[in-house]
Amino acid sequence: MDRAVEAASDFFKLPSETKQEFASDDIRQPVRYGTSLTDGARPSRAFLKHYVHPLSEWMKYWPEKPPTYREDMGKFSAEVRRVALQLMEAILEGLGLGKHYQHDEFERGLQLLQVNCYPKEPEGESAIGLAPHSDHGFLTILLASCPGLEVLDRSTNTWRVVQQPRHVLHVHVGDLMEVLSNGRIKTVVHRAVLNPGEARISMASIHSFVMHEKVSVAKELVDEQDPEKYKESSFSDFLDYVTSNVDKKRMSFLDSLRM
Numbered sequence: 001m002d003r004a005v006e007a008a009s010d011f012f013k014l015p016s017e018t019k020q021e022f023a024s025d026d027i028r029q030p031v032r033y034g035t036s037l038t039d040g041a042r043p044s045r046a047f048l049k050h051y052v053h054p055l056s057e058w059m060k061y062w063p064e065k066p067p068t069y070r071e072d073m074g075k076f077s078a079e080v081r082r083v084a085l086q087l088m089e090a091i092l093e094g095l096g097l098g099k100h101y102q103h104d105e106f107e108r109g110l111q112l113l114q115v116n117c118y119p120k121e122p123e124g125e126s127a128i129g130l131a132p133h134s135d136h137g138f139l140t141i142l143l144a145s146c147p148g149l150e151v152l153d154r155s156t157n158t159w160r161v162v163q164q165p166r167h168v169l170h171v172h173v174g175d176l177m178e179v180l181s182n183g184r185i186k187t188v189v190h191r192a193v194l195n196p197g198e199a200r201i202s203m204a205s206i207h208s209f210v211m212h213e214k215v216s217v218a219k220e221l222v223d224e225q226d227p228e229k230y231k232e233s234s235f236s237d238f239l240d241y242v243t244s245n246v247d248k249k250r251m252s253f254l255d256s257l258r259m
């Protein structure tokens, strides 16, 4: 974990020209670097997003600088994937679907890594690093170098600060889990705030099915009292939605799937 955080941090310290080689507006690129402005004029976040699984297919596109990046991030990602698959089996079992439910689809599923670098919070300003959202996949496993994550408490509609002890991974449920479980497990709305004391690195590993594989409500969880609540969709449908001109502030991708 430490080596992965260090590799990420070293990447963001590279000269701007080196990082810009990965800049693209095309969200289907296998590796993408960018910065975002949330409310001020200064960027509140820099990110590097890339595909991870299978490593043999994607690692060749990853940054070669810092020289530790591929090896350290590759090891971290493979371990995180193992954790995600095990957790997924336990959740499927808990839903009464059996731990091998859609086993092959999960095994060959997509893993995306979103590496974020947030600046230190400017003095006297309170700033949002990453605006409220839910993640697309079934599960997100997140590692961060210091606090900054907040989750929305649905019962009170208030933000809760999430502690960040060293070497603790957070697990979020994403939109696809809500779909598959027919709404029994709800996606987690979260955001990142800037930390006044220090700059922050976070790495979110997102797990879903391959590009064109549809995720639908488990038929076992549908009956007369509990009709199917969501339409099926694939990761590709999600990318199409994100690049469409629908007003995404008013309707999230998950909202667009509700029946």
Ligand SMILES: O=C(O)CCC(=O)C(=O)O
Binding pocket: 114, 116, 130, 135, 142, 144, 148, 149, 150, 190, 191, 192, 202, 203, 204
């Ligand atoms: O930086 C964080 O704590 C959250 C990151 C996140 O939500 C994401 O990358 O999707």
Ligand SMILES: [Fe+2]
Binding pocket: 133, 134, 135, 190, 204
């Ligand atoms: Fe997220």
